Amino acid sequence: MIEDKKELGKARKLGRAAEGVMERSSTNQVTRKEKAPPAQDRWFDTQLSRMYADLAAEPLPKDMMALLEKLKAPKS
Amino acid sequence: MSQPTFDEMSSEMRFALLEAVPHLRAFARSLTRNRDQADDLVNDTIVRAIAASNQFTPGTNFRAWVFTILRNLFYNQGRRGKARFSSLDELSVDEPMEDAAQEASLEFDDFRRAFFQLPDHHREALILVGASGLNYEDAAKICGCQVGTMKSRVSRARTELRRVLEADAVESKRIESKPVTGQDPFEIIGQKIPARSK
Numbered sequence: 001m002i003e004d005k006k007e008l009g010k011a012r013k014l015g016r017a018a019e020g021v022m023e024r025s026s027t028n029q030v031t032r033k034e035k036a037p038p039a040q041d042r043w044f045d046t047q048l049s050r051m052y053a054d055l056a057a058e059p060l061p062k063d064m065m066a067l068l069e070k071l072k073a074p075k076s
Numbered sequence: 077m078s079q080p081t082f083d084e085m086s087s088e089m090r091f092a093l094l095e096a097v098p099h100l101r102a103f104a105r106s107l108t109r110n111r112d113q114a115d116d117l118v119n120d121t122i123v124r125a126i127a128a129s130n131q132f133t134p135g136t137n138f139r140a141w142v143f144t145i146l147r148n149l150f151y152n153q154g155r156r157g158k159a160r161f162s163s164l165d166e167l168s169v170d171e172p173m174e175d176a177a178q179e180a181s182l183e184f185d186d187f188r189r190a191f192f193q194l195p196d197h198h199r200e201a202l203i204l205v206g207a208s209g210l211n212y213e214d215a216a217k218i219c220g221c222q223v224g225t226m227k228s229r230v231s232r233a234r235t236e237l238r239r240v241l242e243a244d245a246v247e248s249k250r251i252e253s254k255p256v257t258g259q260d261p262f263e264i265i266g267q268k269i270p271a272r273s274k
């Protein structure tokens with residue numbers, strides 16, 4: 001009787017483990033499906049670089065210009 | 077020990093700081109989403125970098141060092157309760173573009189709007205790794221996290237960006253297909269529907 005219970009417990013554990021594997025495999029499948037194509041990532045990188053370059057190239061405000069002029073000036 | 081002044085900075089350090097300014101402005105803008113606040117933040121960063129110039133370790137990445145100062149200032153200002161975002165001008169980009177009619181420019185506007193909707197840590201991860209040319213190690217140091225964390229932030233940021241862009245596209249299609257009014261246009265102008273000629 002006790003052995004039967006142990007066997008039943010083992011079977012349940014195995015069953016749960018098997019379900020877990022199935023869940024994991026199905027999750028992995030979803031992850032694979034949702035993975036972005038490299039072309040889209042490249043497009044993101046292009047847009048990011050363009051945005052970064054645009055922001056970096058904006059005209060400097062006057063107070064910052066004054067600060068940078070001090071930096072440019074040779075040591076006194 | 078007194079803090080270094082302009083005059084006490086080495087020429088190399090001055091040059092490196094000048095060279096870093098455009099990068100600092102782009103990073104600040106991506107964090108604050110506001111031009112004026114970004115420039116204030118860059119000003120504060122320059123002053124702080126000069127004062128702390130003797131703490132920079134020669135041979136290490138100078139840009140990463142000043143980015144760290146800027147980021148710390150940004151988050152410290154936030155924690156002090158300073159109003160960081162008086163207006164989120166990046167969410168309503170209204171600057172006229174030379175080739176606004178072109179599809180590429182419209183796509184870029186969409187991208188920019190989507191980018192500025194992302195949370196702070198996603199924006200900074202994308203800017204540091206994807207645009208500023210820093211590697212994952214330096215980006216992780218700047219953000220005070222592990223390299224693995226930085227990699228997953230970049231990955232999640234890309235996923236989120238994709239989701240926002242797709243949602244925007246769906247929303248645009250929905251608006252385009254929505255009729256302006258439920259009434260027949262001929263009824264509105266008081267005319268009968270013209271019979272179709274066969």
